[in-house]
Amino acid sequence: MRKISQLTNEIKQGILDYLYKDEMYNSILIELIENNSENLGELFISEDSKEIIGILHIKNDGNSDFTSFHYSTEQGLKAIAEEIKGLNYKKILLAGTLEKVSALLYLLGDKRQPEENIFYKLNVGKCKGISKNYRTKIRLAALNKQDIEKVKKFTAAFLEAETEEEVRSITDDKKILPKMKSGVYLLEYEGKAIGMARFIGKTKNYAEITSVYIDESYRNRGFGKELIGRMIEIAIKENKIPVLETWQTNMAARNTYEAMGFEEKGKYAFEFLT
Incomplete structure (x- = not known):
């Protein structure tokens, strides 16, 4: 090469x-x-x-x-x-x-x-037929102290950081701020940020949704579907088809994605070399 x-x-x-x-x-x-x-x-x-x-x-x-x-x-x-x-x-x-x-x-x-991941692509026609009655709003996170701290908290939880050292490493400004400048979306309910997601891999036809996270105290209440629905709306307005990935064993996420119109298109993998 x-x-x-x-x-x-x-x-x-x-x-x-x-x-x-x-x-x-x-x-x-x-x-x-x-x-x-x-x-x-x-x-x-x-x-x-x-x-x-x-x-x-x-x-x-x-x-x-x-x-x-x-x-x-x-x-x-x-x-x-x-x-x-x-x-x-x-x-x-x-x-x-x-x-x-x-x-x-x-x-x-x-x-x-x-370890197998499922690669999903949105069936836009199927998604349009899904009823949407949202209780939430979505907005881009601002580069202010409040939003930065919220994104750091959500990111550490999303990546399942356990030790203080892991949290410090994951939430370092050099890692968080570039992501926020590229665009992190916060899902709000009753004026409070309860989740986040962002796009990576925007091309002519696709936009990949990643870092999908709902605060633990707001789970099992349909907010995951609302977050995905909001991200779908943003991508479609930009004339792009949303795609995303999740672990094959993560049935909660898979059920949410499939309920919003995503269909399995293939298998994906992330693997560290030993």
Whole structure:
């Protein structure tokens, strides 16, 4: 693979053309290349007769070296595996379709079976037929002390931080503020913020919903559906189809998503390299 040290317009367009062939699953990397190329991280491509056959992207998110990849041939997969073997990173988190993550782990000598996530895509027609009588409002979190502290609290709970050290690491301003500047939505009930969600991976056709969280004291009251419904409305107004992921075993979340019109489209995986 060759490392892209300068993302020229020609190289950028070639990479985007390649990624857009599987837009739904590559939305996070597509958005990063389209809108944030100055803070891209490390990007590698593998080519065959000047045609891209594999892409590897690595960027430290504060907790790990988040690694997304895509390949279209066996040669592309092998090139990605060899590149990862040569990298000196302590904590790599692989992200991709279950099939691709499993294949890469195998080549890296890791025989684990990745934990399955469900990848959902909204059936817009089905969603329009769902009755919506909301009790809540939604707004973008502001960069003020009150909203910052609320987002920090929700984020620590969403990521299940247990120790004070974990909470400090997760809620560091360097990690929280960029997310808020990109857009964190707060769900409000009776004037109080009770949940949050945000978008990642906005492309021409898709917007991925992530960090979906409802305060524990407000759960099992239908607010999760209202939060998802509000995020759906925002995405559709921007002419984008919402997608999202959740653990296969998280039946509460799955039931909520399916009740709002989401349909399973495939399996996804996040797996740390050992």
